[in-house]
């Protein structure tokens with residue numbers, strides 16, 4: 001399968017890329033890892049006439065802690081998250097997530113920024129970022145004062161299937177996640193038919209504790225709706241509890257109720273809802289265990 | 296029709312060609328340069344038959360544009376053999392790691408990436424490492440043994 005014709009551009013700075021996107025207009029697309037975009041272009045589901053390749057922009061590839069945040073550069077590959085010691089030690093939910101994305105060859109090129117910017121509810125990072133309360137940094141042409149940079153809360157980022165808050169000439173440059181503080185833990189659980197498949201369902205859970213009591217909870221759901229879903233009722237139900245088996249079970253039922261799955265080749269609506277419940281139980285339990293110092 | 300002149304170092308040899316921007320790396324390798332050891336299985340980024348090393352990294356060459364490889368190194372199965380077969384190639388022969396052989400070039404390139412990063416992988420790590428490569432024939436058991444064979448041999452030579 002051969003993609004439609006396009007002109008290839010390879011800027012070396014973010015500013016140059018933004019300028020190009022402005023000049024080229026609506027038919028230009030950013031090329032990151034290419035592992036969502038190129039398959040779509042081969043199927044002619046996407047037919048951009050210009051590609052702006054951001055792989056040559058070296059300062060978008062980093063994982064670092066700064067000012068109370070974990071900052072992940074947009075072009076950080078999934079394979080880098082998978083092997084990062086910082087991630088394994090302090091953010092195991094991100095390791096959980098990257099390890100189950102596609103297969104190792106895809107992960108060698110697929111970028112974290114692309115996983116979010118693509119706006120595909122089947123992608124795994126979005127739910128994790130919802131649970132963690134991440135912020136997305138986008139850079140566009142902008143004015144003198146702002147330098148064109150804005151911070152978007154993850155809850156405002158996803159607008160529909162393959163639709164996000166990003167403007168045509170904006171680049172997602174960074175994802176920011178609050179660093180863990182005190183007693184807390186998070187986990188991602190995904191059910192897939194085979195390695196390399198998108199989720200039948202996935203559940204991300206982040207729990208913050210004050211002593212034995214859960215002071216706040218973040219729960220995100222993968223591939224059971226038009227966007228990643230925040231299971232707010234389930235979050236509320238956990239808060240103030242000790243996250244006992246009973247509390248987990250009740251919250252998991254609310255998470256399943258928040259899912260909006262449609263039946264397809266990955267399973268019926270009922271099956272997917274039941275799987276959300278099971279995965280939610282497991283993710284909550286692992287998150288709690290991790291908060292208590294287990295892994 | 297947008298075209299560019301690119302130079303890609305394929306298996307240590309600079310290959311220059313004028314290519315369409317939309318040309319996939321796998322077609323550059325196979326059609327422009329006749330290196331047909333790199334196979335096209337699914338063409339949908341699933342099977343890994345088209346795996347090559349782009350610089351040090353194993354990638355599916357059906358999902359990379361040739362222009363993205365401009366100025367970079369590509370290693371294909373044809374580049375594995377030096378004076379003798381590479382221990383991975385030897386391992387696939389010795390351990391019967393192939394039947395029809397269609398998946399083999401991709402399996403070997405993925406395994407090369409794996410062993411470059413971790414010379415002594417566990418069985419679990421090998422299975423994970425080749426999980427982006429599909430084989431319809433072998434059931435993977437002998438492929439795992441082939442990679443273990445190469446791992447042992449490479450460790451012996453690096454210990455010498």
Ligand SMILES: Cc1cc2nc3c(=O)[nH]c(=O)nc-3n(C[C@H](O)[C@H](O)[C@H](O)COP(=O)(O)OP(=O)(O)OC[C@H]3O[C@@H](n4cnc5c(N)ncnc54)[C@H](O)[C@@H]3O)c2cc1C
Nearest residue numbers: 030032033034035036037102110111114115117123124172
């Ligand atoms: C076989 C296969 C299996 C897969 N399985 C999974 C899976 O299980 N889970 C999962 O989460 N993903 C999966 N993926 C998708 C993979 O993780 C993609 O790579 C990812 O969704 C997109 O990242 P990318 O860097 O490849 O982006 P690209 O494909 O390059 O881009 C995707 C879209 O986002 C835009 N974009 C990319 N980066 C930016 C940016 N920085 N700023 C603004 N816009 C940007 C592009 O213009 C494009 O529209 C799979 C892919 C394949 C081929």
Ligand code: FES
Nearest residue numbers: 336337338343357
């Ligand atoms: S041909 Fe490239 S992954 Fe199958």
Ligand code: FES
Nearest residue numbers: 394396430431432
């Ligand atoms: S040997 Fe036939 S596909 Fe692997």
